[in-house]
Amino acid sequence: MKDDRATRLYRTMALIRGFETAAARLLRAGELSGNLHLSLGQEAVAAGVCDVLAPSDTITTTHRGHGHCLAKGGDPRRMFAELTGRVTGYCKGRAGSMHIADPGSGILGATAIVGGGLPIAVGAAWSAQVRGTDEVAVAFFGDGAVAEGAFHESLNLAALWRLPVVFVCENNQYAELLPTDMHLAAEPYRLAEPYGIPGVRVDGNDALAVRAAAEAAVGRARSGAGPTLLECVTYRTSGHYEGDPQRYRDRAEVEEWRRRDPLDRLRPALPDGLAAEIDALTETSLEAAAAAALGDPEATAVDLLDDVYGEHRGPVPAAPVPATGPGAGHRSGRTIKYREAVAEALGEEMERDPAVVVFGEDVARAGGTFLATRGLLDRFGGSRVRDTPISEGALIGAAVGAAMTGLRPVVEIMFADFLTLAADQLVNHAAKMRSVSGGEFSVPMVVRVIGAAGKAAGPQHGQSLEGWLAHVPGLKVVAPGSPADLKGLLKSAVRDPDPVIVLESLALWGLKGEVPGGDHLVPIGRAAVTRPGTDVSLVTWGAAHARATEAARLLDLDGIDAEVVDLRSLMPLDREAVLATLRRTGRLVVVHDAVAPYGPGAEIAALAAGPGFAWLKAPVRRVAPPFAHVPLPEPLQRAYYPGAEEIAAAARESLTAAPAGAGR
Numbered sequence: 001m002k003d004d005r006a007t008r009l010y011r012t013m014a015l016i017r018g019f020e021t022a023a024a025r026l027l028r029a030g031e032l033s034g035n036l037h038l039s040l041g042q043e044a045v046a047a048g049v050c051d052v053l054a055p056s057d058t059i060t061t062t063h064r065g066h067g068h069c070l071a072k073g074g075d076p077r078r079m080f081a082e083l084t085g086r087v088t089g090y091c092k093g094r095a096g097s098m099h100i101a102d103p104g105s106g107i108l109g110a111t112a113i114v115g116g117g118l119p120i121a122v123g124a125a126w127s128a129q130v131r132g133t134d135e136v137a138v139a140f141f142g143d144g145a146v147a148e149g150a151f152h153e154s155l156n157l158a159a160l161w162r163l164p165v166v167f168v169c170e171n172n173q174y175a176e177l178l179p180t181d182m183h184l185a186a187e188p189y190r191l192a193e194p195y196g197i198p199g200v201r202v203d204g205n206d207a208l209a210v211r212a213a214a215e216a217a218v219g220r221a222r223s224g225a226g227p228t229l230l231e232c233v234t235y236r237t238s239g240h241y242e243g244d245p246q247r248y249r250d251r252a253e254v255e256e257w258r259r260r261d262p263l264d265r266l267r268p269a270l271p272d273g274l275a276a277e278i279d280a281l282t283e284t285s286l287e288a289a290a291a292a293a294l295g296d297p298e299a300t301a302v303d304l305l306d307d308v309y310g311e312h313r314g315p316v317p318a319a320p321v322p323a324t325g326p327g328a329g330h331r332s333g334r335t336i337k338y339r340e341a342v343a344e345a346l347g348e349e350m351e352r353d354p355a356v357v358v359f360g361e362d363v364a365r366a367g368g369t370f371l372a373t374r375g376l377l378d379r380f381g382g383s384r385v386r387d388t389p390i391s392e393g394a395l396i397g398a399a400v401g402a403a404m405t406g407l408r409p410v411v412e413i414m415f416a417d418f419l420t421l422a423a424d425q426l427v428n429h430a431a432k433m434r435s436v437s438g439g440e441f442s443v444p445m446v447v448r449v450i451g452a453a454g455k456a457a458g459p460q461h462g463q464s465l466e467g468w469l470a471h472v473p474g475l476k477v478v479a480p481g482s483p484a485d486l487k488g489l490l491k492s493a494v495r496d497p498d499p500v501i502v503l504e505s506l507a508l509w510g511l512k513g514e515v516p517g518g519d520h521l522v523p524i525g526r527a528a529v530t531r532p533g534t535d536v537s538l539v540t541w542g543a544a545h546a547r548a549t550e551a552a553r554l555l556d557l558d559g560i561d562a563e564v565v566d567l568r569s570l571m572p573l574d575r576e577a578v579l580a581t582l583r584r585t586g587r588l589v590v591v592h593d594a595v596a597p598y599g600p601g602a603e604i605a606a607l608a609a610g611p612g613f614a615w616l617k618a619p620v621r622r623v624a625p626p627f628a629h630v631p632l633p634e635p636l637q638r639a640y641y642p643g644a645e646e647i648a649a650a651a652r653e654s655l656t657a658a659p660a661g662a663g664r
């Protein structure tokens, strides 16, 4: 069978083989930073699967994904540039071999996190379904990923929603150093059956066989019949990483698999002499690509802040601080509850933009565990408002994939405590995707959680994790303390180009407040002075804002004029607002519901002790819960969360304390 198809597959495999051989040479020559994980011997999987994909189809891949990226249309020169730390690389040379992402060729990203790409492919497939296209998403992963929760969560979700996704397990028979039978209790392809989807095992060193199996799986996905799990049994003849002494397997085994080399196997299917011609041409063009990449400028340190966030370089808002509180100048006379602000904001955004979708556990039929999304299903239908399984990792990952492919997903995760189950997708993927794509991918997604708590249902249903979240470059974190701010910040979050975590508070759930009319937006990264004052500043956010305001009232009875500043956003932080209030009063008390040690209050105190030092008249006070877990009983909660009296006491202390700083 001397056909074009075999020639095409051979060309792709030769390109992968040549690229990786050249990359290994560059490593030995000291031109390459970091590890290099090659896929020598596995080329047929990438070539066979990608041969049946259209340019608009998408893939996610792994730390060993050079081949998948090249087969999907990645540019060898840009890949060499990335490996060698050049500004012309896919990530501007900052991330290296394990991180190639390219919207232009449908590469949603290689990830160094085992299993990390599966939920993202599921999200891309869901996005294709919602947008009504016939695009297919493919997740490439190793046998090691099959033991990860991400694999099972992804298969369940994809099967449940009949998503156009193909899961390609590249079983090279080792997960790092362990053979498959020592780390998996079942053969990968068999795991499809319990999820009700086809599980197909194919000889992964036979490019034509891989292609045929992939064609069937992709066709099935495109026709709307749902996902397939394709296990390609192959072998990597190189070490786990370049330089690996490979003590975990014997030479005879490697030699045996070399005899089954996928390029050698396909050669007879090509016209005489063509394979040698392709090999020579490929080598010449790759040499030129590598040389050109090495001639490009190296990545420089001044670029480090680029591409962490979308609309500005670094997380510092450029606009000035408003002089007064939320809603100033927009009096509508209309009051709503804090919780009602959610459906109002989302309803308006969904009307405005058909790309906005809302999903999460019980958000649709029940209208949310806390009834925040009530009514949205009836208004917008099941395609845009969806109940999901209890799969926090897959949900955040699906939001990442959906956001990268044209949707604006809003996902509800109930309590911030449960974000820990999705930490990989949040911290390693949502937060980094813009950066590892060299700024080419945006991840406009919103995660709503009960977070800046102030009221709890025990140690695992009430943590205030804003300090933890705001510490992650790439994420934005807001904690609205009023219905107007919740509505305005949520609407801004939906329109934001970056992942935004909206920390809501159960303590404020029934709080009523006036909400401005019209298209009410509160800018992310802008604080509000909710009570002007001259003697001491109470800087706060979330549910603690109400208690700080009460403390200001108590202080007023003593003749102390406290200013209350509601930060509203933790990242970006309105540094100017903190410095401005310090300039006005010279005294700073930071009030929050996250535990004090290593908490977000320390960041604000550092601001006062640094750029604000000249205005500081007294030591900064932090009023926050102790370094302990959130208790369940009400009396213990009252002891745990700082009350108005405690806040007022700290403010009084700051007025009587010995001068600090310049003391002016």
Ligand SMILES: Cc1ncc(C[n+]2csc(CCOP(=O)(O)OP(=O)(O)O)c2C)c(N)n1
Binding pocket: 063, 064, 112, 113, 114, 115, 141, 142, 143, 144, 145, 172, 174, 175, 176, 177, 240
């Ligand atoms: C979540 C996670 N755990 C551990 C690692 C360390 N690690 C890097 S590669 C690898 C082996 C992965 O095996 P497999 O998925 O079979 O892919 P292969 O390397 O064989 O292509 C491991 C454990 C990681 N990168 N991510």
